[in-house]
């Protein structure tokens with residue numbers, strides 16, 4: 001087969017899209033078709049189905065706190081299996097194909113095991129293989145650290161592998177093939193009438209990914225924005241366009257609210273009896289940052305009297321709760337903290353929309369809708385294009401549905417220029 005000089009495309013297939021032999025064959029056929037159309041093709045594959053969850057469970061069977069370096073050795077195997085199998089299918093179809101681990105593909109990361117960051121992509125081996133006319137299959141979600149250890153990129157990290165490779169090989173597009181047909185106005189598994197968004201801006205997609213819309217990993221969106229990579233998120237099973245992630249200038253629509261997102265993986269930590277002196281909050285957040293724990297919302301209550309003690313609450317991903325507890329333990333004595341209490345069953349519901357900048361009516365309406373639904377709001381945070389409310393995990397689904405209906409985001413919703421008391425901005 002001859003070498004190609006056409007467009008380079010990166011195609012990423014998620015776990016459900018390669019879950020069994022039939023689906024791997026189907027994905028391989030789609031990859032082969034892109035090659036037959038004259039493209040130079042790099043495909044990034046995720047681990048099959050629930051493989052990563054099973055590997056995590058396997059580690060927990062033998063160790064209460066699995067060593068992070070060894071965890072990465074284990075977790076990286078899932079995506080390698082998918083790539084080797086897909087390469088076999090492609091070869092049977094008469095194509096030249098080669099599967100590579102993240103390390104072989106030149107993905108260099110820092111040393112933060114289980115959530116490493118990509119530092120560099122040395123794509124010469126991939127480019128050489130493409131020049132030879134090969135289809136290159138790269139195991140997603142992994143790299144090699146500056147210490148030469150295998151690392152993984154955090155859950156959902158194959159999206160970031162794909163975007164980083166697209167940037168490194170100068171691909172015209174990074175196609176993310178998944179089990180839904182694009183990015184929707186809410187998780188279609190919770191809101192069946194959710195609307196597929198033909199396009200979404202990087203700014204909105206960043207807020208959506210950060211607030212739980214796991215259809216694209218947050219870091220992949222950051223990487224794409226920083227490196228000018230176009231993402232096309234689309235269905236593995238259906239033809240037809242999905243969702244394009246574009247710069248704000250390129251997006252045509254600017255609705256007040258674009259989507260309702262949610263997460264059911266939050267935990268809350270409350271520190272009571274903190275000394276009310278400058279530097280304490282900084283100390284608390286520093287130890288958490290050193291333990292690589294991402295702190296999301298923070299609330300601090302001032303003491304009622306001078307010299308009194310303050311309380312501080314914040315949310316962390318539930319998976320980081322143990323690490324947060326461990327990191328805070330030594331601070332108890334150092335700062336004289338009264339108590340560290342935790343609530344592992346929190347969730348979050350957020351409204352995202354580039355048009356809501358400086359429209360306080362959206363916040364008012366959000367709180368009213370949740371109040372009417374009997375949902376207690378535990379914490380609130382806002383950005384110019386997002387409002388997030390921490391609620392109990394059990395209230396998340398209902399909160400998402402009520403907000404989606406109230407803001408008329410669905411396929412069949414009649415979209416009004418004035419959303420019940422909130423005036424849409426005039427976009428000039």
Ligand code: ADP
Pocket residue numbers: 013014015016017046156177178179180182183184185186187188189212213214215216259
């Ligand atoms: P993959 O295995 O292909 O990486 P993921 O499970 O990571 O797929 O992401 C796709 C899932 O994201 C969908 O099945 C859907 O349930 C969920 N999801 C959450 N929010 C959204 C949204 N706003 N639009 C589309 N999908 C969403």
Ligand code: ASP
Pocket residue numbers: 014015046047052053078140141154155156157158159
């Ligand atoms: N297999 C990994 C996970 O489940 C990475 C990915 O699928 O993107 O998180």
Ligand code: MG
Pocket residue numbers: 014156159214215216217
């Ligand atoms: Mg994913």
